[in-house]
Amino acid sequence: MEYGYYPGCSLTGSAHKLDKGIKQIFARAGHSVKEIPDWNCCGAFEYGDRNELLNFSKKNLEKARGHFHEIVAPCPACYKNLKEADEAYEFGVIHPLDIFDESFFAWMKQGRDLKGQVFTPYYGCILLRPRETALRNKNIMEDTIARFGGEVAGEAAKDRCCGGNQIFIDKSVTEKLSGIILEKSRGTLVVFCPLCHMALKTFSGERKVIYFTDLLLHIMGDKSVL
């Protein structure tokens, strides 16, 4: 299947690892992803005028029109903004975590297991809230970790805020909020959001913070990330 791909600004810059991981996994699953031509920034969380914010994503949907029906947006902020801008439900705006279902695991070749290792799946805010744009499967990361024999920890941390949104405004906010997550979690932190990755990584000390896509590639037998 061919998906329209909206990488957003992070995945073409600082979150290049997530971009690479998504593309590798999709290719192995037999899906192709093709960038929406000439896309622009979705506005993230930076615009107080809701119309101004939605217009960024409406422009992107305009550019996808006629090319794609299903659009994959890995960055949670981009995903939420695109989904909200699609007021007429003309497109399927999909988060990659909702693609990792039973049929995905049916073809997935396992090269390693996660036995003896502890993980805290961390979703952060935007993948779980608001309800209208939240993931369909809100336990996909823990289900995956358990499926391959890993120990799931940190249930109390999974939906708390890391304060990533404030990291370049007042980083003391991020330090405190990320500190709570680090305290309430155990083992390797598994994340999907580029901003959560950066916030937690900044204050995680010796603790590992990895993208879920890297964990999947690790299970498939690629270069170890653990």
Next chain:
Amino acid sequence: MPKTDNAIELTGYLRQDFSVCLGCKICASVCSVNDISGNANPQDMLQRIFLGREISAGEPLVRSCTGCYRCTGACPWEIRIPDVVRALRHELKIESPFEKAFKGSVALFGRVYEPYVLMKAVPFLLKGGYIQHMGRWMEYMGFHLPHKVKRT
């Protein structure tokens, strides 16, 4: 017209939409800002907006809201309080140097071109003690050219 009225307009809400607030304060009980300061009360803020009172830029919620939507998730009416705070920040012209650089990049390139944003925010990053984190941020570094200039 109070600035709060202008802010409501920006969110797409109407002032009377906030009349449904039951005053349960569940928003305050889950608010991430209260994990830091203990002084954020979104319910009180909504009530003051409903009554047409001003909100000050220095209030903890206005200053430090992370946009986590925990309040929205808990609210019986799912009121999108972070959208209201964001509109208030816009109306009160609260903008960090990083946010300015972000918007500057979007206006210039149509996208956030990270090297541009970093360059613009250098004084802020130096003053704010961000340099100490550079070692941990090496994995995020990479160089690419901006997409296009003056696209939007």
